[in-house]
Amino acid sequence: MPTRKTLLDATAQLFAELGWRGTTTRRIAELAGVNEVTLFRKFGSKESLLVEAVRCQAEGAMQDQLPAKPADLRAELLTWATAHHGHLHERSGMIRTCLAEFEEHPELAPVATEGAERTMADMLRYLGEARRLGLIGQNGSLEAATVMLMNALFMDAITRDVLPGCALVSTGDAVAAFVDHTLRALALEPRAHN
Amino acid sequence: MPTRKTLLDATAQLFAELGWRGTTTRRIAELAGVNEVTLFRKFGSKESLLVEAVRCQAEGAMQDQLPAKPADLRAELLTWATAHHGHLHERSGMIRTCLAEFEEHPELAPVATEGAERTMADMLRYLGEARRLGLIGQNGSLEAATVMLMNALFMDAITRDVLPGCALVSTGDAVAAFVDHTLRALALEPRAHN
DNA sequence: ACCGCATGCAAGCACCCACTTGCACACAAG
DNA sequence: CTTGTGTGCAAGTGGGTGCTTGCATGCGGT
Numbered sequence: 335m336p337t338r339k340t341l342l343d344a345t346a347q348l349f350a351e352l353g354w355r356g357t358t359t360r361r362i363a364e365l366a367g368v369n370e371v372t373l374f375r376k377f378g379s380k381e382s383l384l385v386e387a388v389r390c391q392a393e394g395a396m397q398d399q400l401p402a403k404p405a406d407l408r409a410e411l412l413t414w415a416t417a418h419h420g421h422l423h424e425r426s427g428m429i430r431t432c433l434a435e436f437e438e439h440p441e442l443a444p445v446a447t448e449g450a451e452r453t454m455a456d457m458l459r460y461l462g463e464a465r466r467l468g469l470i471g472q473n474g475s476l477e478a479a480t481v482m483l484m485n486a487l488f489m490d491a492i493t494r495d496v497l498p499g500c501a502l503v504s505t506g507d508a509v510a511a512f513v514d515h516t517l518r519a520l521a522l523e524p525r526a527h528n
Numbered sequence: 529m530p531t532r533k534t535l536l537d538a539t540a541q542l543f544a545e546l547g548w549r550g551t552t553t554r555r556i557a558e559l560a561g562v563n564e565v566t567l568f569r570k571f572g573s574k575e576s577l578l579v580e581a582v583r584c585q586a587e588g589a590m591q592d593q594l595p596a597k598p599a600d601l602r603a604e605l606l607t608w609a610t611a612h613h614g615h616l617h618e619r620s621g622m623i624r625t626c627l628a629e630f631e632e633h634p635e636l637a638p639v640a641t642e643g644a645e646r647t648m649a650d651m652l653r654y655l656g657e658a659r660r661l662g663l664i665g666q667n668g669s670l671e672a673a674t675v676m677l678m679n680a681l682f683m684d685a686i687t688r689d690v691l692p693g694c695a696l697v698s699t700g701d702a703v704a705a706f707v708d709h710t711l712r713a714l715a716l717e718p719r720a721h722n
Numbered sequence: 723a724c725c726g727c728a729t730g731c732a733a734g735c736a737c738c739c740a741c742t743t744g745c746a747c748a749c750a751a752g
Numbered sequence: 753c754t755t756g757t758g759t760g761c762a763a764g765t766g767g768g769t770g771c772t773t774g775c776a777t778g779c780g781g782t
Contacts, residue, residue, distance in 0.1 A: 355549035369760050434628035436690045474712050478705035485683040486676040496630045511672035518668050519713035563730050
């Protein structure tokens, strides 16, 4: 049944570019190379097609995980942050669209944000473990560190293409700078760096 | 000429909620309590109305400035961050919409991001001054600190209403936590806190 | 009293929208 | 061979869209 996946992919692509209202059933059918009627026969309505398409897109996402036991904080965080940034960047169009559509279509929110919340919980766990092991200092909010690092990666990833003026020059530099800044705030063990 | 401002306000409000395509000339006219024809007579087209409305909205924005000479870093940054967060939060609907519309309507980008770039430059100047005065350590990228703090405030402000799960509990706590985290990373002079 | 100007109102244009119906075809399973 | 199933095609529904036209009305300045 290739038609179904074709339709879902075309829908996701159009939705990322044009938003809910811009993603018309005619355009979807044309991009998928399928008759418009087929779309309604398979999904019933534009709404269910769109919700399904966003759900599929979000599913095939982040299972980037930090190691269970922290060892080399800087290296592990850098690897993780780079991968996470990459995944966000790949989906930046859809993410920007969803942020704008949540108000009108709240049914999109749970399905789209579930991954982000899991990722945040994982980083929090990792930093907690690192603190327990004495790899970072005892002061400073781990929540703040987590949220700030993830927000920095998120914003850089989704605005990089669209607002080049607001980003650090290269992706690699930006991610590394964010990780370093985070570790500095957490007092990565007294003078392991600089 | 009250009609003009009424129309611009109504347009901005609808645009923030419904995006470009959802903001129809009929809805604008109805919300403004004006005949639809008047709208075309005054602005010529829907496009010029929308661009003008976004420009006006962006203009009446941030001239939050940090002091010329840093003194009490924590207090000054906290005041500034709180005000900045407030302004972003007030405009969160429009900001989310713009982020999604930039791709289709690049003419919106310059007018909407100009303020953010000025604000970033101001914070960078402020931190540079603070470092020159020895109020913070000599290590650590000031660009990274600036971008991360501004991104954290930005993300919190624009997602707080729409994704309550991803934010620190209260606005005040979040802003304070972000400022503290930033200062810790910049080694606010050795043990002025905690 | 006159004029110009801003606005309202009613109607309409050509086009796009989501969605439906009816009919034809192909192909695979019984 | 028949039957069902998936698909295409053509047409149409009622409604929304940006935008225009023609005409009436009020109101302030000369």
